[in-house]
Amino acid sequence: MELVFAIVSGVLYATGLYLMLRRRLAQIIIGLGLLSNGTNILIFAAGGLTRSNPPVIPPGELEPIAPYADPVPQALILTAIVIGFGVLAFTLVLAHRVHQSLGSDDVDDIRSEGSA
Amino acid sequence: MTLVLPIIVPLCTAVVLLLAPAKPAQQRWIAFTGSFAQLAAALVLFLQVQQQGYVVAQMGDWPAPFGITLVADVFSSMLVVAVGIVGMAACAASFGGVDPRREAYGYHPLLQILFMGVAGAFLTGDLFNLYVFFEIMLMASFVLMALHRTNDQVAAAFNYVTINLLASAVFLTGLGLLYGSAGTLNMADLAAVWPSRHEPGLDLVLAMLFLTAFGIKAALFPFLFWLPASYPLPPAPIGAVFAGLLTKVGIYALIRVFSLLFRDGSPWPLTLLLWMSIATMLLGLIGALSQRDFRRVLAFNLIGHIGYTTIGLSIGTSAAMAGSLLYLAHHILVITTLFFVSGILLQLRRTTDLAALGSLYRDHPWTGVIALIPMFSLAGLPPLSGFIGKLAVLRGTFGAGFYVTGAVVLVVGLLTIVSIARLWDEAFWKPATKPAVAPTPSRPLMVPVVALSLLIVGMTVGAEPLFRMTTRAADQLLAPQDYIRAVLDSGLGRGR
Structure with missing residues (x-):
């Protein structure tokens, strides 16, 4: 199972980085999204993939039932997903703004307009 | 309590600014007062750290490795004071230096959120929390940079956003791998556990990931080309805050993480x-x-x-x-x-x-x-x-x-x-x-x-007392045992 997750996350990183190196803004944004999802899957897999009980204490007990999944990576991913979602929404708006003001979604046009 | 104030005060100021009527004069005064309060809180914290060496607070009274820790040593309290000073200067300059468009679209609250993110990044004792404060700070800086219609600025903002998000993704990757191996993200706990583990391969990979992520944020060679393309464009108060504070957060994270985690690792x-x-x-x-x-x-x-x-x-x-x-x-x-x-x-x-x-x-x-x-x-x-x-x-x-x-x-x-x-x-x-x-x-x-x-x-x-202070900060950074003890002991002492 770890192998599948490792491959999936590796593929997401690779495609994400490839897309970020492309010239069109939309592709860069999709690349960012894939990259952050690849990271999430990596955290999930690194946190340990086990078929065990949810880390919830049943009524009347003091501890969760013995082999239980680590809740921290899931909390981390949840936070990372929320942040990634917000950031992605912002980048989309920003790309729209760039397209509005430059009339182009090509990174090379941004370069020649900008003072870099 | 003094640890929370430099983070909470700008947040509250931002909330008040959003609720208050959008008249420029009122917004400016509220923002200025808020920044003054943050500086005052930072100075109180600074004096406390000078006396005690470390100030530690466990959020929600969860004992140390489990909850979120806030911790200040001489280094971080010094930087929080700098945040207060730069913040007050920027708010004072905002009385005349910003265009009305920007002010109408939330310039003042965003600046306060930025100060909150920077202060939080300096004070947190938890690596994931550091990531979150990084993102808060970046989000605020993204919007501040993009709050304008001129072509140069929007285009520069897009480059700035992309490179910083890439850095965040690299940082998060490092975090995930670190948690997977060490099972904790509390910096003091990590510092106690991580250097004694003998995983030279993973240690090197993590060091390089963190070096890349924080190197991009600090604009170190070879990751420096985004900075001159974006910092000179926004108006003076924003440019001053970015130049004064944002790259320093990258440097702070670099120094903090390397002095705690990779002190005995590979020298490369x-x-x-x-x-x-x-x-x-x-x-x-x-x-x-x-x-x-x-x-x-x-x-x-x-x-x-x-x-x-x-x-x-x-x-x-x-x-x-x-x-x-x-x-x-x-x-x-x-x-x-x-x-x-x-x-x-x-x-x-x-x-x-x-x-x-x-x-x-x-x-x-x-x-x-x-x-x-x-x-x-x-x-x-x-x-x-x-x-x-x-x-x-x-x-x-x-x-x-x-x-x-x-x-x-x-x-x-x-x-x-x-x-x-x-x-x-x-x-x-x-x-x-x-x-x-x-x-x-x-x-x-x-x-x-x-x-x-x-x-x-x-x-x-006052160079001599200042140099004595930074020497003390350096000694604290180079001997993390005290940091570890201060954080972990305070958690056990009060949590039980």
């Missing part, structure tokens, strides 16, 4: 960091000499001098580290002041292109004299704070036997003098080709410049 990442610092210094100053715009020269100077602040970490002796930290404090003040000066130039001449500037000294002698203080200080002319900072760095490098690095520090110091002399000559001394637009610099921009220049003079006068 630190050697690499040393070469990166040297390349950053040389490239930054060569870039500064090739530029023809006041603000772009400043941006390249900013990059070049970032190298000084990372040398100490890579050499790793107390003297070198103390020198770098002193330089960091000086650098925040000076570069912020100079970005405000660029705002004054922009107001007086509507441009910062060096070819179009000139005869400012003839027209505004007092502005010229006051601008000389931060400029000479950046150039490192004695007796100003830049000279003392450079001297401390040099003593650290030569004392540790790093002669090549020391030589580069000297050469870069010389290049800085050339670059600053050229700035002064072109902007203030040579006869202008174009007539002045505004008759006098507006008071809201002059106040922070004068106040910060006085602080720079103050740093010069």
Whole structure:
């Protein structure tokens, strides 16, 4: 199972980085999204993939039932997903703004307009 | 309690600003009061840390490795005070330096959120929390940068956003792998557990991931090209805050993470960091000499001098580290002041292109004299704070036997003098080709410049206690056992 997750996350990183190196803004944004999802899957897999009980204490007990999944990576991913979602929404708006003001979604046009 | 205040106060100020009527005068006063309160809270924390060494708070009273820890040592409390100072200066400058459009679209609350993110990043004791505060700070800076319709600024904002999100993804990758192996993200707990584990491969991978992520944020070579493309564009108060604070958060994270986690690991990442610092210094100053715009020269100077602040970490002796930290404090003040000066130039001449500037000294002698203080200080002319900072760095490098690095520090110091002399000559001394637009610099921009220049003079006068303080901060960083004990013990003592 770890192998599948490792491959999936590796593929997401690779495609994400490839897309970020492309010239069109939309592709860069999709690349960012894939990259952050690849990271999430990596955290999930690194946190340990086990078929065990949810880390919830049943009524009347003091501890969760013995082999239980680590809740921290899931909390981390949840936070990372929320942040990634917000950031992605912002980048989309920003790309729209760039397209509005430059009339182009090509990174090379941004370069020649900008003072870099 | 004192630990929470520097983070909570700007948050509350931002909320009040959003609720308050959108009249510029009221917004400005609320923001100014909020920044003053943050500075006061930071100073209280600073004094407390001076007495106790470490101040630790466990959020929600969860004992240390499980809950979120806030912790301040001398280094972080010093930087939080710098946040307060830069914040107050920016809010004072906002009384006259921002366009009405920006103010109507949430400029003041965003600035406060930015201060909250920066202060939080300095004070947190949890690595994932550091990521979250990074994102808060970045989000605020993204919007502040993009809050404008001119093509240059929107395009620069897109580049800035992309490169910073890439850095965040790299940081998060490192976090995930670290958690998977160590099972904790509390920095003190990690520092206690991680260096004793013998996983040299993973250790090296993580060190490189963190070096890349924080290197991008700190604009170290080879990740520095986004900075001069984006920092010179926003108006003076925003540029000053970005230049003064944002790259410093990257440096702080670099120093914190490496001094805690990778202190006994492979020496290669630190050697690499040393070469990166040297390349950053040389490239930054060569870039500064090739530029023809006041603000772009400043941006390249900013990059070049970032190298000084990372040398100490890579050499790793107390003297070198103390020198770098002193330089960091000086650098925040000076570069912020100079970005405000660029705002004054922009107001007086509507441009910062060096070819179009000139005869400012003839027209505004007092502005010229006051601008000389931060400029000479950046150039490192004695007796100003830049000279003392450079001297401390040099003593650290030569004392540790790093002669090549020391030589580069000297050469870069010389290049800085050339670059600053050229700035002064072109902007203030040579006869202008174009007539002045505004008759006098507006008071809201002059106040922070004068106040910060006085602080720079103050740093010069009070150099000895300051150096003693950064030496203490460096000793704390180099002996993390006390940090670990302070965080973990306080959790057990109060949580049970």
